[in-house]
Structure formats: structure tokens, C-alpha cells
Amino acid sequence: MQHTIIALVENKPGVLNRVASLFRRRNFNIESLNVGRTENPLISRMTIVMDSDAQDARKVEAHLYKLVNVIDVQELTSQPSVTRDLALIKVKASPEQRAEIANLASIFRGKIVDVAPDSVIVEVTGTEDKIESLLELLKPVGVLEMVRSGQVAMIRGDALGVRHTPGANGNKAIQTIQQMANP
């Protein structure tokens, strides 16, 4: 089953390498890994999606905590959350086909963001399922290229992610991101 893990890490060189190395070293498989800035310039946020059993997901959580540059780890899998993936799909399109493709895309709230003489680029955002559905429909037309951002996720409202790891955060109460970065 898919597990979504959010890791807040120090915004320093080499941290992504440490996280990636951990997955390789412990033989865990990543489905997708997304890294980006947060509202705090000292902190980056990783969204890690892995296909594994719950036991492995907890091991990943604990091993992530062990990295000196990792500040916080939460699992969102069973929490009410918004997850989004962005895809750019380049589709073979003669001038006559453009309208059909635009229609298809609009059903998925996607849009055409580039038009070339014999291809177009479709941009679509949404859950993984939604993107997969559009992709299936576009395949018969002729998909030339695709790139995806990997999933990003955020908990709805003021619910909290689950921190399974015992002793996480020094067994202390959970803090805000600002406090975490400036202990």
C-alpha cells in the first residue's frame, strides 16, 4: 500500500543525498520524492511516497529521524489531507486534433500550455489517479513525453500527521516549524 511521509529537513547542501542514500542503503523503494522550500527559509519539505507495508514505512520514519539534518517526520497516509501531483504531457497533435485534446484536458481541469506545429503540451494537476486517467485517454492520441513533479501533500485543517517513532522530537511536545528551526 502507498504511504505518504512528510519530512522537514534543514535547508543545507547534501541533505537530499543523505535521504536518498538512506533509501538505497536500507533497500526501501521510493515511488516519488519531492523537495521544496517552506515558509521558513531554513527548512525544506520533502514529500516521500513509498509502496510498502506499514512496518517498512515505520522503519523509514525512524531512520529518517536518525539523520542529523531531519527535523520532523509525519505520516499522512490515513489522515485527511490534500495531495497533488503535477504532470506535463507532450502529445502528438495535428492541427485538427488540438481541439479534441483541449477538450479531454478540460474535463480534467487541465490545459494546453504550449502549441507546436505537430504537438502540444498538456498541463494537469491533481491526485495521482486523476493524472493516470487522463494519461490513459491521451495514449491512443500519442504521448511523446511526460514529466511529473511527484506528489506533494498537506494535512487539512488543524489535524496532525502521525509520528509513530517512539522518542521522536526528544519525547517532547510537538512544536511549530518556526520553533523547530530555531531551538
Added chain:
Amino acid sequence: MKKSGAQILWESILLEGVEVVFGYPGGSNMPIYDAMLNYPVRHVLVRHEQGAAHMADGYARASGKVGVALATSGPGATNLVTGISTAMMDSSPIVCITGQVHAHLIGGDAFQEVDVTGITLPITKHNYLITSAEEIAETVHEAFYIARSGRPGPVLIDICKNAQLEQIDVESSDELSPHKMALPGFKPPKHAPQADLQRAAELIAQAERPVILAGQGVLISDAVEELEMYANKTDTPVAKTLLGLGSFPASHPLSLGMMGMHGEAYCNNAIQQADLLLAFGMRFDDRVTGNLRTYAPRARKIHIEIDASEIHKNVTVDVALAGDLKTVLADLLPLVGEQNHYAWMCQIDEWRDESQLRDIQAWEEDGKLHVPHVVRLICQSTHGQAILTTDVGQNQMWSAQYFQVDQPRQFITSGGSGTMGFGLPSAIGAWFAHPQREIWTIVGDGGFQMTQAELSTAIQEGANVKIAIMNNNFLGMVRQWQEFFFERRYSAVELHNPDFVKLAEAHGIPARCVSEPGEVQQAIDFARQTPGPVLLEFKVEKEEGVYPMVPTGAALDAMIRRPIRQAAMQSVSQTVDSL
């Protein structure tokens, strides 16, 4: 005032209380070596950087302080790798400082350039690449703090040569002291949550056949006293991991000795029959559990461990207490009542008596030299006061079984990594931690030759270490496996060795060779009376096996046992008859 990066490095290191460093100079760390001459630090020139890492490790394990190893870039740095990995597997706090080529040359395959932070990423607790002098002080303090805090481990600092040379303004030496550490992601837990402690106390109150599994965490967290208080209060026997030897006195009536692949049979039986396991600062390594599916099937489990990634990793436990062992035990003690497990201890004593029958020490004198006898005599002759380091293999297991370890940090060995060649350099490191104490190392003929170059270091530094080589002209443990599991097809295990006595003497080290049981005591006395390093070679029984042995993948109590000797049987029947 202007100071160079190299000067700042030494001043920061000295602020961390370092007195001795082990290292080897080269092109990329020459500014560090030049600056060193002006600072009060003892430098030990090793003969191979692996030796430096093991010495720093031995020093750290014997003293409880952080050990320091220096090396240059490229091959100097890669030679440290085995030592770093050894320290990582055994949670030993060392800081390795390597030179690196100029920052502007990085990535260009410059002379002696190697990506050492990349290479050591999976075998360090953390590592750093420094490209400018202003990063040095803060990084050094972080590195020492990380190395010794939480679950200790090795930290590597790779310093570009330009950063060593760079001169920067330092207003006062106060600027170099550790005051601005920013480690938002490094928060080792101390206390465990109260609810979990209560739950643990409930399980403890219900237990009838409890066993404590004491690991190296007891030593690291300085919880020896708390462990003894707990064991005495709850009348709970204590089994020890290889690295946990010394966490609880071997001579204590509640001590069960070592557990695991070559653990005492009665100890493994007790674990398998227990209804509660209390894992204190240990990690359920495959060498201590045997087959996980059949491991302690009737036991509930409480795990106190500072490294949360070890909890539920190999063995799923009922109560996980993530925290500092000393603190957690102190919190737990008032919650448990006094207990008495008389029936359980009687059962264990029955197993213990049966084990003693099979013990090689129950054999009649057969004119051959057996390693257990030599180990016992070294232990007795040193009145159990010596610090013992070992190499890896049969020599290590016999040392663990027959050296009575009553004190913490007295027994130093490469456990998780099983690094051959660890014995001699770690003994030299231990001597620097405790120059007044007697230091012995028991090594095999194979492992000794992996780092024998450090004999030169020992004599140059006047390190008072006594080296006992158990020479069976075999890679003994591999030979034993080939005997048991490969139909005695001996493949690449026979060693044609140099004359170890001449080898030692060529280094200026006094030496003796012993092949008769009657000469052992005399040789040990000679070594003890001769100041400085001494080498003793014991020509021991060639095809002896270490017993008991749990074959890989077998249940912990499915042990290959030492056959009961006729002589021993006779002495037993005589004893029985005379009753």
C-alpha cells in the same frame, strides 16, 4: 588577531578536551600538522590509517571520551573506512579529520582527491565538508557533540586545504568556544513517557521468568549501577551481549554470561524459556537472536533504547521506551516492587550445572594447549584487572567466554562489524586512555597479521600492551564453519606464518613462544614483568572448535554442543558415587 584555519582547528579540538590524536600526515593535511607543533597535544604516528581509526576507537571505548583520528586526502582517507565502519556498527564515538584538496579543485579528479564525505555517508553518524576557515570551529564542536550524544558514533570532517591555510580574524578565543550550535534535527530522547513506564511496570509485575538482556547501551549511558539495582531489586538474571560484557559483573550470582551464537547454553535456554525479556541498550542483532521466528516465543518484551530506529527493527516488542537508559531505569525503578524468582533461578542453575560438565575446563590435562586455558590464566594472573582487547574469530569468542569481565569498559572488541585486525591497534588506543592500567590483547594469527605494522607504533610510543597471539596456523573460525557446514573441505584457511618471536624482536619487542601448557604461566609472568610492549605466541591446538554454537538460521536453543568427554563423565560419576 589573525588565525589560520589549522590553528582554529587545534584550538577548537583542545576546547573539546582532546589530549591525544592518532594520525598520518600527507599532502592535504600538512597545514594541520604544521600548526600542531604549537599546541599541547600528543600525536601518535600510526603505520596505516586503519590503525589510527581503531586506536581512536579503542581509546574511546576504554575512556568513554571521543577518540580522534587524522588522515590526509585520497588513500589516507579511504584507509580509514574500515575503522569508521567498525566504530559505526559498535556505536563508538570517534571524530575523523581528513584533509581535502583545495575547494576550487573539488570534482576535478585532482591528485589524491576522493569524495570521502560521499564514501563515508552510510558509515558515519554524520559528516561535513569544510571549504572555508570560518566554518571550522562551529563544525568541530557540532561533530564532537554528535559523536558522543544520543547513540554515539563516528563523525568525519573533511577540510579543504585552502580552509586550513586561510587566515581569518578571531577577536577572542571565546569566539571559538561552542556556543552557537544549531542542530534542530538532533534531539536524542532522555525520559520515556510516563504511560509507557507504567505499562512496563505492569508487565514486570506479572513476570515469573524474566531475563535482562544487557547491551553496550548500559556502558555508554553509564547505567551500570542502575542495572545492578534493578537486577537485585527484581531478582532478575542478566544475560549480556558481546559488547555488553562488563555491563554487569560476571561474578555476580545473577549473571548469565554471554548470549547468542557462542553464548552460554544455559543463557540461551533461559532466554528461550523466559516469559519477559528486558532489552536494555541492545539491538537484537542476528548473532544474538538466532532465528527470529523462533526467538523467545513465550516472552513479552520491553525495549529501552535511545535509537528509535532499533525499536521493532528485528524484534517487535510490547513496550518501547525510547530514551537514555540511565534516566529511564532511574524512572522505572520506583515503579517496580521487590521480587523473588527462586524457582526460575533453580531451573537456570540446573542448566548451568549441565553446561559446566561440558566445559573444556572440566577436561583432564591432555598435554595440548587450549585457548580457553590461556585466556583463563591471563585473566587470573592479572587479577581480573586488565583491560582486554581482542581480534575477531575464535580468539574473540574464547576471550568473551573465559575472561571474567567484572568491570565496565574492560573488554573491547569489534562486535557488529567483526573487523579482523582490530585487536592490536585498539589495545594501543586503550593504553593511551589508561596508561597506568595493564592492557592485554588476545589475537589470532590471521587477524594479527592484518595490522601487525602497528607493532612499530607500539614500540615508538612505548605503549605498554601485552600481545597474546593464539596461533593455530588456521583462520580458525572459518575453518570451524568449513568443518561443521562444508564437510570439512578446508578452503584457503591454512596459514604459513612468519616466526612471530623474530618478528617482534625485529621491532625491538621482547617475545616468547609457548607450546606446552606448563609454560603458559611463566610466559604471562614474563610479559607482566617486562615494561613496554611484549609479544607472546601460543602454539595452540589446531582444530579446536568454539562451543556452543548456534548455526546461522537455527533457533537460539538449537546449539551444537561440545561433546561430553569420557574423562569428564568419569569424574562426574565418581562425584555422584561418592555422594
